[in-house]
Amino acid sequence: MLNTVGRVAYTADHEQFRDSVRRFLDREFVPNLPRWERDGIMDRSFWQACGEAGILCPTVSEAYGGLGLDFRYNAIVDEEMGYHGQLTGMTLQSDITVDYIVHYGSEDQKRRYLPAMIAGDVVSAIAMTEPGAGSDLQGVRTTARREGDEYVINGAKTFITNGQSCDLVIVVAKTDPTKGAKGTSLILVEAERSGFKRGRNLDKIGNWMADTSELFFEDVRVPVTNLLGAENAGFGYLMGQLSQERLSIAIGAQAAAQRAFDETVAYARDRRAFGQAILEFQNTRFTLADLKAKLQIGWAHVDWALLRHVEGKLTPQEASAAKYWHTETQWQVVDAGLQLHGGAGYMNEYAIARLWRDARVQRIYGGTSEIMREVIGRAL
Structure with missing residues (x-):
């Protein structure tokens, strides 16, 4: 479970929402994960269950059936989904596609599609x-x-x-x-x-x-x-939505990295080699200490960037830097975590294997790490 003690971006109301998201994912997501992995697709009924639970598109106005909440509620879903299993399809709908209709759609388009997207009846x-x-x-x-x-x-x-x-x-x-x-x-x-x-x-x-x-x-x-x-304004619209998309990816990356770290610490405590837990070896402790420090810095940065975004101050360069740093850090954490699992890490029955293979695309979609460097560098 994600430890949110000391987080500065959230209020008590946000944490109450987080508890409901956790309970929902433990009940509806975790038991179905192995089957969805085999099938290559999630059940449509899960989308509708997400809608009933109020975790799809929480920022949409109440006028269209939404909750009218701030983006921190999206971020909570991103964190919990990232920690549980990287549900890219759900975050795509809540953090990316719905906002195109909210910001640029006609009144008819909004009334036709937003309530259905919130309910999980329309997948975008x-x-x-x-x-x-x-x-x-x-x-x-x-x-x-x-x-x-x-x-x-x-x-x-x-x-x-x-x-x-x-x-x-x-x-x-x-x-x-x-x-x-x-x-x-x-x-x-x-x-x-x-x-x-x-x-x-x-x-x-x-x-x-x-x-x-x-x-x-x-x-x-x-x-x-x-x-x-x-007409012909699409490129500007796409550029205008990239900051939120990249922040969303960064948040999910940080949460998935934390899960990989937690899995590795638990394994290192239990796994024994040469008469002692592998956590007792200096190399293991130093590796995990380095990762823990990076995660500590990462959570502080997530809160900073998230509050900047809610205030409308997060720049495209800052969002690109967040996407770049958190996805690259995610890869470092999952790869080191798999290495410390040894041969077990290469077995799909261990969570670290899924976290490792799911992490690789994070440095590609939403803008590759190379493109992120270019965006940051052009503003120097």
Whole structure:
């Protein structure tokens, strides 16, 4: 269990919410984790259970069925999910996709989709990455051609979280290919639209329970009212939402690193070698001491960044630095933790193995560590 004693970002109300999230995950998530890992997808009923528990999209206004809370409630869910098992699909909906509709959606779009997303009845995805365009969103080749009162969408996307289960996709497409990034728009596509096809559930190194897919758009027609915000303003919208996305990843990374550390300390106390617990060896103690110091610093930084974000002061460079530092630190912790488990760490029956394989992508999605360095460096 995460130790939150001494945390400065949260109030008693936040901690009461945390207790309810923990109980929910212990009851609904932990027993199903092995099966979801095997199946490569979570049950739709779990999404709805999350909705009933009030842990999906807590910041959405009460006018649309939400709780109208601050982002610290999202962060609590991120921390607890990160500690329990890295539920990327749930955090995608609560921390990323829902805010595009909140900030840029029409009143009709908000009333149509927000209550259903909060309830877990609608699962969302955002389709940015393409086979030839990863972190470089200016290289998007998917097009949305205007024909009368409709857009006709053609293109392919890949590595899309929630791709197999999504009911609604925010598609990043070029509405004016002659303008480069300035010709990008965001368009809502419902999964039942003719021409929309899901590819295979991709075989990933980790995050097995989170379905990740290829998506194909072949002359998909949607009404122009499915445009999210203004035409050709999509690139600016994407840049505007990146800070929260990167902070969300940083928070989950810190929590998962803490879980890896806790698992390793428990193993080191129990595992014996040469007549003593391996925790008694100086190398083990020094390794864990180094990790503990980094985790202590990490939690202080999470609280600082989180409060900055709630106050509307977190800069893109600060968010990028948080994403970079916490995901790189997560990798250091899980890798050292696996090493201290010895051969047992390579066995999937141990939690450290899952934490290790799930951690690797954290330094890639949401902007690679190399891109994070570039963002930070450009502001020097």
